[in-house]
Amino acid sequence: SQQGEEDPQALSIQEGENATMNCSYKTSINNLQWYRQNSGRGLVHLILIRSNEREKHSGRLRVTLDTSKKSSSLLITASRAADTASYFCATDEAQKLVFGQGTRLTINP
Amino acid sequence: ETGVTQSPTHLIKTRGQQVTLRCSSQSGHNTVSWYQQALGQGPQFIFQYYREEENGRGNFPPRFSGLQFPNYSSELNVNALELDDSALYLCASRPSGGRANEQFFGPGTRLTVL
Numbered sequence: 001s002q003q004g005e006e007d008p009q010a011l012s013i014q015e016g017e018n019a020t021m022n023c024s025y026k027t028s029i030n031n032l033q034w035y036r037q038n039s040g041r042g043l044v045h046l047i048l049i050r051s052n053e054r055e056k057h058s059g060r061l062r063v064t065l066d067t068s069k070k071s072s073s074l075l076i077t078a079s080r081a082a083d084t085a086s087y088f089c090a091t092d093e094a095q096k097l098v099f100g101q102g103t104r105l106t107i108n109p
Numbered sequence: 110e111t112g113v114t115q116s117p118t119h120l121i122k123t124r125g126q127q128v129t130l131r132c133s134s135q136s137g138h139n140t141v142s143w144y145q146q147a148l149g150q151g152p153q154f155i156f157q158y159y160r161e162e163e164n165g166r167g168n169f170p171p172r173f174s175g176l177q178f179p180n181y182s183s184e185l186n187v188n189a190l191e192l193d194d195s196a197l198y199l200c201a202s203r204p205s206g207g208r209a210n211e212q213f214f215g216p217g218t219r220l221t222v223l
Contacts, residue, residue, distance in 0.1 A: 040197055042111065042216040043152070088151050095165055096142065097201075097212070099151030 006089060006100040014108050019076045021103040023089035024069075030092065032065060034074050037086045037102070046074075046087075079107045111135075113202055113215035121221045127188045130218045134181040134202035141183045142212065143175060146197040158183060159205075187220075195222045 007022045025032065031050045035043040049056045049065045049072065056063045062075040076083055084107045090097045112135040122128050134141055140159045144152035154167040158177035172188040181202070187194055197219050203212035 040146075040148075040217070040219070042113075042199065043201075043214040090151075095157060096154040096167065097144075097152070098154070101149075101151050 006087075006103050008103060009101065010104045010106070012106040012108060013079060015079055015081055017079055019079050019083070019105055019107075021074045021087050021105070023072045023074070023100050025072075025089070025091050025098075025100075026070065027091070027093060029067070032063075032072050033090050033092075033097075034061075034063060034072075035088045035090060035099075037088065039085075043088070076105075079105075081107050081109055083107050111213035111215065113138075113200065113213050115198075115200055115215040115218050117218060118216070119219045119221075121223065122190050123223050124190055124192060126190050126222075127186065128190060128220060130185040130187075130198050130200075130220070132183045132185070132200035132202075132215055134183065134200075135204075135213065136181055137204050138181060138202035138213070139205050140212075141177055141200055141202045143183075143185045144199040144201065145169070145194075146199060146217070147193075148196070152199055155185070190222045192222050195220060 005024050031048050033048045034046045037043050047058045047063050049063045060077045065072045086102045086104045088099045088102045090099045114133045116131045142157040143155040146152040155169050157165040161177045174186045177183040197217045199217045201212040201214045
């Protein structure tokens, strides 16, 4: 079963703009991660935020976490064509990862 | 590169057949998980193996089975293939004691069932 919903399901923006994706989850968590997937291939781990953190940065990525609303957001600033991919949030429960349905991001040149 | 490889890259089978997918983990990674990702969906956990024993399973029927070998390789076997088994199959490995969020994913095997 999926952990929750990601919003939007698809996002198309111009290169240089910022992209924001949201994720909601259902259960209590220890941490939440974001992954990128290019063209239906393997998953690349982007960033992890722990339940006691509210915001985390990594390069052009900014992740926020609101445990009271059971939601997280991923912001990609100054987008590039290479950022075109699907992005998934995931929580870990009992040694397995539970993924959202993903946001398909397209960066237009 | 994650150090996790999968074979084959693509596979086409017909309904009712059996398939074996393979994964080679990083040295020292004795925990391997398999995920099924249907088109347009997020990956779903199939099962996990630790030291050659299954120690966790998702909501998948028994016709999905696995093996793990001492050389850090593993297999996913699916019997009596159904059309809905068409998906990308991902394996992920991590070292002993590593948390689920510390696993490394392979590139996947795309299975098409006709």
